[in-house]
Amino acid sequence: xxPAPIRLEAPLSKEEIEPLRTGDVVRLNGVIYIARDAAHxxxxxxxxxxxxxxxxxxxxxxxxxxxxxxxPGRALGPAGPTTASRMDPYSPLLIERGLRGMVGKGVRSEAxxxxxxxHGCVYFGAVEGTAALLADCVKEAEVIAYEDLGAExxxxxxxxxxxxxVVNDLYGxxxxxxxxERWRR
Amino acid sequence: MREIAASxxxxxVRELCIEANTRLPQDHLTALxxxxxxxxxxxxxxxxxxxxxxxxxxxERCIAFCQDTGYAVFFVELGSEVRITGGxxxxxxxxxxxxxxxxxxxxxxxxxxxxDRTNTGDNTPAVVYYEPAPGDILKLTxxxxxxxxxxxxxxxxxxxxxxxxAMKRFVVETIERAGPNASPPLTVxxxxxGPFEKAAMLAKRALTRPSGEPNPDPELAVLERELLDEIxxxxxxxxxxxxxxxxxxxxxxxxxxHIAAFPVAVNLDCHSHRTASAEL
Numbered sequence: 001x002x003p004a005p006i007r008l009e010a011p012l013s014k015e016e017i018e019p020l021r022t023g024d025v026v027r028l029n030g031v032i033y034i035a036r037d038a039a040h041x042x043x044x045x046x047x048x049x050x051x052x053x054x055x056x057x058x059x060x061x062x063x064x065x066x067x068x069x070x071x072p073g074r075a076l077g078p079a080g081p082t083t084a085s086r087m088d089p090y091s092p093l094l095i096e097r098g099l100r101g102m103v104g105k106g107v108r109s110e111a112x113x114x115x116x117x118x119h120g121c122v123y124f125g126a127v128e129g130t131a132a133l134l135a136d137c138v139k140e141a142e143v144i145a146y147e148d149l150g151a152e153x154x155x156x157x158x159x160x161x162x163x164x165x166v167v168n169d170l171y172g173x174x175x176x177x178x179x180x181e182r183w184r185r
Numbered sequence: 186m187r188e189i190a191a192s193x194x195x196x197x198v199r200e201l202c203i204e205a206n207t208r209l210p211q212d213h214l215t216a217l218x219x220x221x222x223x224x225x226x227x228x229x230x231x232x233x234x235x236x237x238x239x240x241x242x243x244x245e246r247c248i249a250f251c252q253d254t255g256y257a258v259f260f261v262e263l264g265s266e267v268r269i270t271g272g273x274x275x276x277x278x279x280x281x282x283x284x285x286x287x288x289x290x291x292x293x294x295x296x297x298x299x300x301d302r303t304n305t306g307d308n309t310p311a312v313v314y315y316e317p318a319p320g321d322i323l324k325l326t327x328x329x330x331x332x333x334x335x336x337x338x339x340x341x342x343x344x345x346x347x348x349x350x351a352m353k354r355f356v357v358e359t360i361e362r363a364g365p366n367a368s369p370p371l372t373v374x375x376x377x378x379g380p381f382e383k384a385a386m387l388a389k390r391a392l393t394r395p396s397g398e399p400n401p402d403p404e405l406a407v408l409e410r411e412l413l414d415e416i417x418x419x420x421x422x423x424x425x426x427x428x429x430x431x432x433x434x435x436x437x438x439x440x441x442x443h444i445a446a447f448p449v450a451v452n453l454d455c456h457s458h459r460t461a462s463a464e465l
Binding site: 023038065066069070077078079082083085105106107125128129131133150151165175176179181182183 | 254333336
């Protein structure tokens with residue numbers, strides 16, 4: 001997407017996300033994690049039971065997606081973002097534990113945005129409906145937990161130049177709100 | 186009586202599942218190209234370009250262009266002079282879905298119930314609506330319905346006094362509330378009239394109409410154009426990043442209703458608008 005994208009290598013430090021601003025075009029590289037509804041419900045149970053999480057949130061990025069099956073020879077099947085608001089009840093639990101980024105689509109709750117600002121976490125938007133192109137940026141994929149959940153299992157993936165846009169930064173910026181205000185007639 | 190073998194229905198359903206999920210319909214592609222030309226926001230244009238590029242890659246490789254390969258919804262126009270031999274039609278359609286979703290590398294997204302959320306493992310049961318028809322026709326129209334946009338759909342029982350202005354307000358409010366979550370640019374299916382469930386059925390059926398084809402009723406066609414303009418004035422834009430192309434098409438279907446009623450249902454479909462049909 002238009003101006004020179006900002007290249008980030010996950011995992012990320014707080015200092016690395018501080019310069020990001022709403023509307024910035026970013027390319028993600030490195031290791032990130034896929035988890036969605038059912039996996040988040042289980043992670044919440046694990047936290048409540050005092051059990052270890054399948055991923056250490058500290059410095060990491062979670063991508064909300066449920067991939068389609070991969071054809072032979074492909075690391076991952078088509079995998080676009082799903083609606084992030086369904087993860088709103090769970091996200092603060094991970095953000096409090098150091099989660100640095102979330103990738104999804106759609107608006108987040110005030111509680112999540114507040115938690116992001118307090119603890120240092122950024123919400124990125126990926127373009128939904130570009131599942132085939134996004135999967136091409138995934139070079140390796142491995143199920144690391146909750147395999148019985150199928151498409152909803154937790155996966156560790158290695159991405160190269162994964163295209164996202166900063167939706168919510170650390171300073172109250174919101175691409176959805178600002179975009180709509182700018183183009184409303 | 187025309188006899189149609191169950192196996193040929195299964196095969197047709199299998200092919201529809203794969204076709205609908207891997208090839209965006211031509212009329213929808215045309216609508217996306219038109220939106221690309223009309224979109225004023227640079228970021229909005231880039232989103233549409235990505236969508237078109239994604240559609241091309243999916244078609245070439247025969248892979249799903251969206252990972253949410255949805256509910257398998259079928260509208261079955263069943264002629265009174267047709268008999269299916271060698272199987273019961275509902276079971277035959279499910280078998281086609283089972284094969285199509287497995288062989289097409291499509292995601293299985295259906296759970297047993299809203300309470301027992303165990304995946305059924307093969308994307309069945311299909312959601313099948315039978316439409317009795319004269320003669321020996323058997324036509325299957327498939328709609329692959331993703332949940333992100335279905336979740337943002339809504340129905341309201343308006344009063345006759347509230348009338349058309351309230352209906353238009355409700356449609357635009359529904360889209361404002363959905364914002365980026367429904368994955369615009371949208372196809373908007375609207376059903377008015379009938380009792381409660383009829384409006385919802387009409388809204389879903391409206392999504393299967395070729396993109397932007399106006400309702401044959403001139404008054405409804407005008408309403409569709411007015412609603413499209415109002416929706417595109419919201420500024421939500423492609424992917425919700427802001428822009429002038431929030432919807433590609435608005436399709437309204439109407440049915441007679443009660444003297445006391447004005448039901449309106451709005452079913453939203455994302456930019457991965459998936460329909461395909463086959464006549465046997």
